[in-house]
Amino acid sequence: MSRPLVDCTLVPASPLRVRMGKHFHLLAARGKPLRDIVVAIRDWLLDQMRQDMERVAPLIDRA
Numbered sequence: 264m265s266r267p268l269v270d271c272t273l274v275p276a277s278p279l280r281v282r283m284g285k286h287f288h289l290l291a292a293r294g295k296p297l298r299d300i301v302v303a304i305r306d307w308l309l310d311q312m313r314q315d316m317e318r319v320a321p322l323i324d325r326a
Contacts, residue, residue: 265315268322287312 267273289305291297297305 265318268319 287308289301289308291301
């Protein structure tokens with residue numbers, strides 16, 4: 264979502280702001296260590312979320 268916001272191709276539909284949170288759930292079996300690929304995907308998702316928040320922070324702060 265950050266790219267369309269930064270490019271101004273996606274604009275707010277109304278002045279009402281709804282906070283959706285900054286979380287996702289990654290499910291894994293109990294009692295088993297996470298496989299390396301799962302750890303890599305988790306870390307990638309966290310990095311993508313961080314980058315997205317950095318991109319849109321100026322837009323959110325001025326709204």
